[in-house]
Ligand SMILES: [Zn+2]
């Protein structure tokens with residue numbers, strides 16, 4: 001199976017009989033969307049269309065504003081859930097311990113060399129490093145780690161490595177395509193195969209053995225090419241969204257965690273029942289405006 | 291370059307090797323020895339924690355050795371998204387854990403006489419690799435150094451598949467797909483004879499910390515635990531499980547609507563007795579007792595020895611939280627679940643290799659210890675691939691220390707070590723760019 005649809009063991013939420021916008025003050029009954037549609041295309045702010053059809057009793061502008069706000073809210077929540085440090089703890093001072101050279105106090109900045117002084121004093125976060133790298137890829141078309149070793153060292157190497165191996169490595173490194181990538185457009189990882197390289201080791205494959213590609217074992221050269229493929233960047237390695245045909249995202253009651261079946265028109269939260277709606281109205285609603 | 295070769299002569303290799311799997315949550319450290327067993331490995335909190343109660347700051351191992359009250363601890367972690375980002379705090383933790391006089395005797399080492407095997411997650415930004423290399427040689431002064439992908443270290447650990455012949459120390463498994471479910475994220479790495487297939491590595495951005503943070507949010511709907519990272523981490527470890535039938539489990543614990551109230555299934559709902567860090571040092575779960583009067587319990591009425599018990603009732607949170615590994619869209623994360631992420635890795639390889647990797651999936655990392663994780667992963671993978679394909683999934687015997695154990699076994703083979711290690715002299719002669727190319731496998735040796 002090359003890339004069949006994602007099959008979840010759990011059926012998605014089915015529509016309730018009461019669905020069609022029966023108006024309760026402050027609430028719209030929401031048609032919880034089924035499995036149709038391409039969720040991959042519905043991520044980000046482009047899911048407004050789907051949101052629009054699922055909300056009743058509001059003007060277009062209200063709905064747009066609500067869904068944009070919900071989207072920002074989701075993104076904020078994911079950021080919070082991914083945070084490594086406790087709130088405000090990033091700058092937590094480090095006390096000095098006996099026998100260690102770290103911590104403040106001394107006249108000199110910590111660090112034994114200019115490099116390590118700079119590294120130790122750096123307040124950069126991961127996001128800064130990631131931005132720097134993405135900017136470098138856009139500027140130069142490659143990461144410096146992808147560069148091949150200086151030619152003289154390659155030439156002077158004693159030939160411990162078999163020739164065909166070195167050939168593949170040079171080819172795969174030389175063909176690192178200067179292709180700027182962004183988080184939104186993630187190119188499929190390139191598989192460097194012997195067929196696409198121009199070195200002397202190109203493998204001639206008999207035509208009839210190509211009939212069933214899946215049974216043909218990779219040649220040693222192909223394997224070497226795979227092993228020498230450059231690492232993906234941080235953004236490229238991220239798991240892709242669910243395939244088209246996957247069930248629409250599930251919604252949960254924000255009060256008790258059961259299925260979310262009713263959407264609050266004021267804040268967009270989902271609840272499961274009148275009981276949870278009451279609780280929501282009394283204690284939780286409008287929190288987003290606070 | 292000929293002179294270069296002599297630098298790798300065995301005589302230049304330090305005899306001691308420190309294996310350090312520098313995880314975001316804990317670092318796993320130990321000196322490799324011929325009988326490298328997991329119990330030679332120290333597991334140390336990789337954080338600096340500040341207590342709002344006793345106003346003390348705990349560095350790394352001090353937290354487990356000296357801290358009695360884990361309430362309201364704020365954590366500063368040097369590792370962000372799996373990578374060492376803040377070297378100021380990491381240096382303080384390494385010194386306290388490994389290098390200074392207070393470090394455990396069997397860990398203490400003189401960097402000038404030691405080779406460091408340091409783990410790294412896949413897809414690291416180059417500048418962070420450069421920082422690590424410069425710190426290791428210029429600040430700590432290690433004599434030898436190998437920066438290795440953590441999943442590659444895992445390929446040197448013993449195979450968890452009973453039917454697979456055990457390879458001797460220093461020899462990696464042939465075909466292996468390592469699923470590393472760590473604190474920061476979950477990565478899927480296919481390896482061939484211990485060498486990662488870089489173009490096929492994928493990362494699902496759900497890890498132990500995502501689950502803990504989500505647990506914090508859900509519990510805080512009824513009881514504010516936003517400042518209780520440590521406690522919520524323990525609750526997660528104690529009560530969470532991966533559901534094998536999510537919809538059915540969710541039905542079982544629903545309290546019902548106003549007109550059709552239901553009694554939640556008592557086999558799922560638990561009462562969690564919170565620690566007070568005086569009489570109750572660690573919280574624990576027990577079956578839910580609906581007759582319990584929470585106020586009386588809090589006053590110490592009807593409790594064991596009259597102690598005050600604060601109870602948190604936990605229902606669907608038990609399985610809704612770890613469900614994020616399988617259905618990240620539950621929090622709106624635009625990434626496929628873990629089984630599908632594994633298939634993204636495998637399907638990026640030639641079709642003829644699919645079977646070998648599908649049949650050799652090894653799960654490591656602390657998050658993989660959640661009950662039901664392995665069964666659900668295998669069942670979902672099974673349902674997603676053709677029925678004539680063999681799917682085998684196994685959890686490493688010690689998922690937290692598996693990469694460390696692999697590193698310790700790698701260190702037993704001089705030949706394998708020479709391939710991955712750079713000496714301080716190499717670094718001084720060839721510079722950090724050359725060193726980084728060696729670790730990237732771009733410079734053969
Ligand atoms: Zn509810």
Ligand SMILES: [Zn+2]
Nearest residue numbers: 264267285286
């Ligand atoms: Zn509301």
